[in-house]
Amino acid sequence: DAGVTQSPTHLIKTRGQQVTLRCSPKSGHDTVSWYQQALGQGPQFIFQYYEEEERQRGNFPDRFSGHQFPNYSSELNVNALLLGDSALYLCASSIGQGNSPLHFGNGTRLTVT
Amino acid sequence: GQQLNQSPQSMFIQEGEDVSMNCTSSSIFNTWLWYKQDPGEGPVLLIALYKAGELTSNGRLTAQFGITRKDSFLNISASIPSDVGIYFCAVIGGSNYKLTFGKGTLLTVNP
Numbered sequence: 001d002a003g004v005t006q007s008p009t010h011l012i013k014t015r016g017q018q019v020t021l022r023c024s025p026k027s028g029h030d031t032v033s034w035y036q037q038a039l040g041q042g043p044q045f046i047f048q049y050y051e052e053e054e055r056q057r058g059n060f061p062d063r064f065s066g067h068q069f070p071n072y073s074s075e076l077n078v079n080a081l082l083l084g085d086s087a088l089y090l091c092a093s094s095i096g097q098g099n100s101p102l103h104f105g106n107g108t109r110l111t112v113t
Numbered sequence: 114g115q116q117l118n119q120s121p122q123s124m125f126i127q128e129g130e131d132v133s134m135n136c137t138s139s140s141i142f143n144t145w146l147w148y149k150q151d152p153g154e155g156p157v158l159l160i161a162l163y164k165a166g167e168l169t170s171n172g173r174l175t176a177q178f179g180i181t182r183k184d185s186f187l188n189i190s191a192s193i194p195s196d197v198g199i200y201f202c203a204v205i206g207g208s209n210y211k212l213t214f215g216k217g218t219l220l221t222v223n224p
Contacts, residue, residue: 042214
């Protein structure tokens with residue numbers, strides 16, 4: 001039973017570029033959330049997708065967008081990259097919109113130069 | 114916004130010692146969670162607390178949900194080298210499902 005899988009594991013981009021990160025939820029999970037974790041900090045909530053719609057959003061600019069597909073997998077897109085976007089991007093999956101525990105992937109390490 | 118104060122920031126202990134860390138908030142939360150993150154990996158849920166005053170154990174780990182619903186602590190007994198990592202507290206806020214995390218406690222265990 002595969003857990004949450006994310007790709008790629010590492011990525012290096014230049015300022016101003018765009019990036020797409022991918023996530024496949026744990027089997028049986030239908031809700032995907034994305035978090036940004038800067039070095040030395042706890043993860044910060046970006047947004048959550050359920051039934052292919054963005055349901056909740058944290059305090060992140062519109063440069064951060066996402067998508068959920070019918071198979072529940074998800075993408076995180078970041079446009080016009082800034083140096084400050086360098087971080088570990090974590091995907092977490094869960095069941096429905098209640099308080100079912102989040103299961104995290106191992107993240108994508110994004111470096112913006 | 115919501116903020117969790119987690120302490121200590123880091124701990125360096127000897128194998129076999131007990132460890133305690135805690136998390137406080139100025140706001141009331143109905144669910145407190147404790148996660149552990151190993152290097153290069155995502156956070157893994159250790160214990161979830163859903164009821165004020167609740168004391169829950171998971172092996173050598175014990176966590177309590179404060180009666181005021183504004184704090185929680187995590188104890189690790191008889192620490193071993195594989196306990197090394199960053200421990201995060203987190204809360205689920207109100208009707209929003211999103212988690213708010215503390216800044217973490219870095220635990221180092223000296224064999």
